[in-house]
Amino acid sequence: MxxxxxxxxxxxxxxxxxxxxxxxxxxxxxxxxxxxxxxxxxxxxxxxxxxxxxxxxxxxxxxxxxxxxxxxxxxxxxxxxxxxxxxxKPTNFGHLGFFAEQYRNWERFRTGNYKNGLNLFGYSGIGSMAMAAGGAKVCHLDAARGMNEWGQENVQLNPHVPNVIRWITDDVKKFVNREVRRGSLYDLIALDPPSFGRGSSGQVWKIETDLPRLLECCRELRDPERPFNLVLSCHSPGFSLEVFSRMVRDIFGSSCRIEGEEMTIPESTGKVLPAGISCWCILD
Ligand SMILES: C[S@@+](CC[C@H](N)C(=O)[O-])C[C@H]1O[C@@H](n2cnc3c(N)ncnc32)[C@H](O)[C@@H]1O
The missing domain is CATH 2.60.40.1180 (Golgi alpha-mannosidase II)
Structure with missing residues (x-):
């Protein structure tokens, strides 16, 4: 070399x-x-x-x-x-631009044979890239223009990722309601909501009060012709796997299969660092 x-x-x-x-x-x-x-x-x-x-x-x-x-x-x-x-890039919040614990979700996005993926709270776009690499058409949504630009830079760095990602800068509630009115349909929806956030025009996002309605909108966006997968992940106190399972079943019905796990990051020591939870809701 x-x-x-x-x-x-x-x-x-x-x-x-x-x-x-x-x-x-x-x-x-x-x-x-x-x-x-x-x-x-x-x-x-x-x-x-x-x-x-x-x-x-x-x-x-x-x-x-x-x-x-x-x-x-x-x-x-x-x-x-x-x-x-x-x-x-070290940010003022101590972030670097990725959440390492999401790697198993990304692997499922890449290998799941999805047609239309929606990545809400999409951050720097790695989930969206994984969906695109797996062959899906992707809609990536984040309130922060800077995050969407970062995501597009990440795509440039990965020539194997097809150029099929639509980058939307908007408030999650506003955008998803509009998607419902437009009749858009998806067979994969990923949401990684923060406890608290701001939409692109300052709209307040609070997970405790806003998540149920957001999940109801996601139900409306389900493509009835295909198996449907929704993955909800978070790090917010009070949101355990049982809480997520119950919320998701309440909204998507008891026939939805739940696959939940504690997300972890493997350490070189052979141990793992737990980092939030991830809950897949699957309708075949
Ligand atoms: C990836 S999530 C949080 C990840 C992780 N679960 C956590 O708790 O830190 C953060 C992203 O959500 C976006 N966000 C926050 N509020 C939003 C809103 N109302 N509409 C759209 N995106 C929002 C932020 O811009 C940010 O990129």
Whole structure:
């Protein structure tokens, strides 16, 4: 391999360790420490591994936080993860532009033989890319224009992803109601709602009050001619797998098959870091 090729080699993302409410991640060439609010155990690796981090993000009481850069990091860089090349960028909220725990959902999107996928709260587009890579036509919805632009950059980095994604910047409730009126139909709908969010014109999203109506709209968007899959994932307190199962059955009927799991990120230590829940609702 030439020096140039070596330089251009894109390195993977790996979760190295977790503990003391933090996680240690190797994000391509950079080692980061970020909060992991359920890591109630002690770290597995030696403290020298943690001390070698290039940047540490700590939360403050306002819900935000700050990065302490111990080395000069580029504004953004690329990593390999779950079969995709992804743009990483440390944000003011301590995010990097992807949720590693979603990898099993992405694999199902890629291999499930779907025709029309809808990705709500689509963030940086990895779920949408997985749907497109699996052969579906995709509608990606997020309130933040910047996230949709990030998603389009991710697509550019992955030439194997067909150019079939429609990028919509809008409020989720407004958009989905419009889709119902238009008679749009999907056989795969993914939703990863935050606890609280803002639509593109400042509309308030609150998971406790808004999720039931959103799921009712999703029911209207079901393509009756095909098997239907809806996947609901979240990290919000109070939303357990049983809560999701009951809500989904209430809306989609008792014949819907539920496949729920706690999402996790595998660690290099051989252990896993739990990170939210994911609930598939399947109507054959
Ligand atoms: C991927 S979800 C949250 C992921 C993860 N479950 C969590 O709790 O952090 C966040 C995305 O939802 C989008 N979002 C928030 N409120 C929205 C709304 N009302 N309409 C559309 N998208 C919204 C945000 O722009 C963001 O990209």
């Amino acid at each position: 030439s020096t140039k090729e070596k330089k251009e080699k894109i390195l993977p993302y790996r979760l190295l360790d977790s503990g003391n409410l933090k996680k240690l991640e190797q994000v391509g060439p950079y080692r980061l420490v970020r909060p992991a609010l359920n890591a109630f155990w002690g770290p597995t690796l030696d403290s020298s591994e943690w001390e070698s981090a290039d940047a540490v993000f700590t939360r403050d009481n306002s819900g935000g936080g700050k990065w302490d850069f111990r080395k000069r990091l580029p504004e953004s860089w690329l990593v390999e993860y779950a079969g995709f090349t992804l743009k990483m």
